[in-house]
Amino acid sequence: MPSDFSQAIRRAGVVGAGGAGFPSYVKAASKAQTVIVNAAECEPLLQKDQEILLNFPGEVVHGLELLVSAVGALRGIIAIKEKHGDLVKILTQAIAGKSALSLHLLRDVYPAGDEFCLVFDVTGKLIPMGGIPLEVGVVVNNVETVYNMALAAKTPVVDTFLTVTGAVKNPCTLRLPIGVSQSEAIALAGGATVKDPVALDGGAMMGQVVDDFSKPLTKTSGGLIIIDRSHPLVRRKAAGRAAFDLAGKSTCDQCTLCTELCPRYLLGYDIQPHKVMRSLLFSSQDRKTWSQWSLLCCECKLCSLFSCPENLNPGDICASTRADLFQEKINWKNSALNRQAPPKDHPLRPWRQIPTFQLKVKLGLEGYGDDAPLRLEPYAPKKVRIPLKQHVGVPAQPTVKIGQTVQRTDVIGDVPEDRLGVPIHASISGQVTAIQDFVEITA
Ligand code: SF4
Ligand code: SF4
Structure with a gap:
């Protein structure tokens, strides 16, 4: 039975704001010992999470308390990089007297915010291969998501x-x-x-x-x-699969650096991008066998944009081969590589993590x-086009008609209660002027 809080954040349309948009009510309806607010924000130059924390620390802390209570957790932890000294001071004040809440200071490395890295760094626990944080009793949400949870009782997203x-x-x-x-x-x-x-x-x-x-x-x-x-970054990122595969096939010398610096490999997961590169030299079953070394990739692209001395794109190739395997219904659970072995972090991990400043230079x-x-x-925009699918699950169906007047926060699209998804709300007041896979509102 979903809690009142879980229902409230569903009605408010709260989804994971830091990634693919997984509906947050699902996590809020689970049971966990630890809630982590992911404030690592490790993409160079981006800082909306820091700015939310700086301007709305009370809201984020309130959202965290609500979530800790909803999942029955013993503790709530805000994981933030130690380099943000002023912010750490503000958050220390914001959680003062709240015994279940604490801060965890992270190193300034990429990708500190990857859930598997984050859960290990904060709790010392390794999520089982192919698993999710809940399997080690942890729920992770990003800063904006928790902020939206705090507001959910009063206003939707x-x-x-x-x-x-x-x-x-x-x-x-x-x-x-x-x-x-x-x-x-x-x-x-x-x-x-x-x-x-x-x-x-x-x-x-x-x-x-x-x-x-x-x-x-x-x-x-x-x-x-x-x-x-x-x-150069545009050329690197936009070249496309055919170019990545061709260059990889002809140039990869199997130096293994992509694997040796891979953050998931360093946690002990069975991912080895240099072996995925080998898959390019094969066809049919052999290709499929080598490709499975990509199944635990988080697509952080560190191997493509930092590690490979040949400027090849092992991360992109992992992403595309992994998508091919999913099409053929091959995943970690049924992979031949899955030996059900628990991961064990690499002894050199602390020395192989990539500082953000070094990454910024390389980029x-x-x-x-x-x-x-x-x-x-x-x-005050004159017009907005609000997509009906901004979340994992089924798209919202429009609940308004062209010509209808709507107020900001009105529901304009919804998802049946028994399907994964959340409602969509009007972000400005005005008239509905078009409906396709979005609802257009003109002020
Ligand atoms: S780092 Fe580059 S050259 Fe080395 S194995 Fe990986 S893809 Fe090949
Ligand atoms: S993109 Fe590369 S470095 Fe990142 S997890 Fe995948 S294989 Fe490892």
Whole structure:
């Protein structure tokens, strides 16, 4: 039976704001000993989570307390990098007197926020291979998600936070109505300062290159890093599968560096990207056998964008071969590699973790500052396009008609109670002017 809290965050449309948008009511209805707020925010240059914590520490702490209570946990922990000294002081004050809450200070390495790394660093427990944090009694949520949980009783998720940085006049973090276009967000940051701008949507490491800025912001928007189309990172990320496979097939010398620095391998998981590279030399069953070394990849892309001395793309190749295996219904549970063995962290792990500053240099982003302060001035868009699917699960079905007047926070799309998903709400007041796989509202 879902708790009142779980039902409230479902009604409010709360989903994991830091990733794919998994509906948060599912986690809130589980039982766990530990709740971790993931404030690692390890993508270089992005800082919306830091800005939320700086401006709304009380809300985040309140959301954490609600979640700790809902899942029956003994403790709630905010995991944040030790480099954020001022923020650590603010959070220490915000949790003062709350005996179940504490902070855990993380090293400034990439990808400190990967759930498997985070759970190990905070609790000392390794999630079983192919498992989820709940299997070691842990629930993990990102900062914005917990903030949205704190507000859920009063207001649904209608705004999103994102950092707009890189080659823009005024790098900043913004809180904007969901459905506003990326181009409006870039304009609010003063506009691009390069001739032919493209954006790394979601970050330099795990984000995608986009050059059509008409895309609307969603509940999972995290940040836009603007760079010029001529930046080497654009070529690296946008080359595509055929080019990655061809270069990998002809150039990989099996040096194994991609594996030796892989954060999941260093935790003891059976992932070895250099063996996935070998799969490119085979066809049919042999290819499938080698490809299975990608099944536990988290797609952090460290091997593609940092580790490989040949500038190959083992991380991208892991992602595509893994998707192929999933199509053929091969996953870790039924993989031939699954020996049911417990993972054991590598003794050299602490010395092989990659500092963020070094990563930033390798990415060619060292010229951009880390400062992107939150601006909270209201923004009143003329129009928003709110996607009906911003979450894992089934898309919401529109509950409004063209011509209908709606108020900000009204439900405009919903998902049946027995299906995975959450309702969608109007982010501005106005008239519904179009319905496709989005609802367009004109003020
Ligand atoms: S690091 Fe690059 S060259 Fe070395 S094994 Fe991995 S993909 Fe091949
Ligand atoms: S992208 Fe590369 S480094 Fe990251 S988990 Fe996958 S194989 Fe390991």
